Amino acid sequence: MRDLRTSNRARVLRRLYFDGQFSRHELAGATGLSQASVSNVVGELVEDQVVVEAGLVGSDGGRPRVLLRVNPDHACVVGVDVGETHVLVEVFDLTLRRLAMSTFQMDTIANRGEAVVERVLAGLAQCVEDSGVDPGRILGVGVGVPGLVERGSELLVHAQTVGWNGVPLERMLRAGTDLPLFIDNGANTLGQAEMWFGAGRGARNAVIALIGSGVGASVIADGVPYRGASGGAGEWGHTTLSLDGRPCRCGAHGCLEAYIGAKGVLSRHREAAGLPQEIEDEEVALRDLLAEDSQAAREVLNETARYAGAGIGNLINIFNPERVIVGGWAGLLLGERLLPAIREVAAKHSLHHPYQQAKIKLCELGTESVAMGAATLPVAEFLGAGGVRSSALMRPTG
Numbered sequence: 001m002r003d004l005r006t007s008n009r010a011r012v013l014r015r016l017y018f019d020g021q022f023s024r025h026e027l028a029g030a031t032g033l034s035q036a037s038v039s040n041v042v043g044e045l046v047e048d049q050v051v052v053e054a055g056l057v058g059s060d061g062g063r064p065r066v067l068l069r070v071n072p073d074h075a076c077v078v079g080v081d082v083g084e085t086h087v088l089v090e091v092f093d094l095t096l097r098r099l100a101m102s103t104f105q106m107d108t109i110a111n112r113g114e115a116v117v118e119r120v121l122a123g124l125a126q127c128v129e130d131s132g133v134d135p136g137r138i139l140g141v142g143v144g145v146p147g148l149v150e151r152g153s154e155l156l157v158h159a160q161t162v163g164w165n166g167v168p169l170e171r172m173l174r175a176g177t178d179l180p181l182f183i184d185n186g187a188n189t190l191g192q193a194e195m196w197f198g199a200g201r202g203a204r205n206a207v208i209a210l211i212g213s214g215v216g217a218s219v220i221a222d223g224v225p226y227r228g229a230s231g232g233a234g235e236w237g238h239t240t241l242s243l244d245g246r247p248c249r250c251g252a253h254g255c256l257e258a259y260i261g262a263k264g265v266l267s268r269h270r271e272a273a274g275l276p277q278e279i280e281d282e283e284v285a286l287r288d289l290l291a292e293d294s295q296a297a298r299e300v301l302n303e304t305a306r307y308a309g310a311g312i313g314n315l316i317n318i319f320n321p322e323r324v325i326v327g328g329w330a331g332l333l334l335g336e337r338l339l340p341a342i343r344e345v346a347a348k349h350s351l352h353h354p355y356q357q358a359k360i361k362l363c364e365l366g367t368e369s370v371a372m373g374a375a376t377l378p379v380a381e382f383l384g385a386g387g388v389r390s391s392a393l394m395r396p397t398g
């Protein structure tokens with residue numbers, strides 16, 4: 001009985017959370033629950049103040065109906081973006097409206113796990129103070145990190161490129177906070193933000209393809225991220241595009257990243273134009289390349305579209321997604337210009353039927369949604385539990 005009640009509460013709550021305001025009558029149609037079940041569930045959710053009444057809507061001739069919505073002030077959540085050179089902490093209300101933020105720039109996080117933990121905890125304290133929220137109302141802290149997140153007997157972060165080799169991040173953060181912690185790869189949290197509020201809305205199967213200096217992906221299979229055996233799935237950038245091809249920073253040759261990552265694109269251009277390889281600011285250099293009117297620039301960009309299209313064709317053939325969503329700072333810059341060409345090439349490199357099912361689009365939330373995506377992790381748990389807090393489940397109150 002308890003499970004059924006929880007799942008009914010979760011169905012109603014998810015509908016209100018993702019699709020806005022409904023009357024009790026509409027909720028029955030939208031959830032497939034009986035009118036009586038909806039009335040019971042809504043009664044409980046209103047009593048718990050998870051859901052509030054949002055006004056009246058007229059119905060033809062009959063009595064006006066009461067609209068219901070999720071109460072944004074019922075609880076709040078924290079999202080953290082640990083990037084390679086920054087730590088960003090944000091506090092959101094339950095509907096993920098930002099209430100406060102705190103950001104720290106670091107030269108690098110390489111081999112500096114302790115310093116990152118200090119920054120996260122300091123940012124958390126700062127944000128709680130600035131937003132004035134009661135810490136008792138925080139559902140949890142979601143953290144997006146670079147690298148793989150392995151969930152064994154202890155959660156470990158492996159980020160080869162910044163020298164994090166099995167950093168026990170959960171245990172280290174736990175020493176400074178009692179709040180529930182949710183740690184995931186930053187590509188996955190950004191992907192989750194796109195699935196909830198951006199280009200992935202409404203899809204169950206999608207790949208969010210992220211192109212920055214490096215290249216990664218978040219694979220969403222039937223609504224949830226596909227992680228593989230130890231959190232290493234989605235390393236699209238290190239799939240082989242050319243046997244014995246260009247060297248990649250992972251140590252292998254011919255990886256996709258070595259061709260379509262910002263570094264790979266710029267380095268191919270510099271070779272073709274006979275320029276030195278040193279690049280001070282990759283973003284400035286990529287913008288310059290896109291603005292350059294030269295044969296060498298055009299050829300490098302055409303080739304980039306061909307490599308990216310072939311890589312996306314592979315994703316389509318392996319995962320049969322409804323959407324391939326291209327993002328990351330370089331992905332957005334390149335995609336704006338190259339998306340039509342990328343689609344054409346992807347069509348040639350994938351089977352006809354899965355290609356027809358897959359829309360190739362750009363991310364809609366920009367490049368800064370890692371923290372917001374991390375904050376969806378405690379919200380997802382709350383919605384799945386039918387609006388009951390995990391901390392309330394763990395510790396009896398009173």
Ligand SMILES: [Zn+2]
Pocket residue numbers: 237238239248249250251252255257
């Ligand atoms: Zn590689």
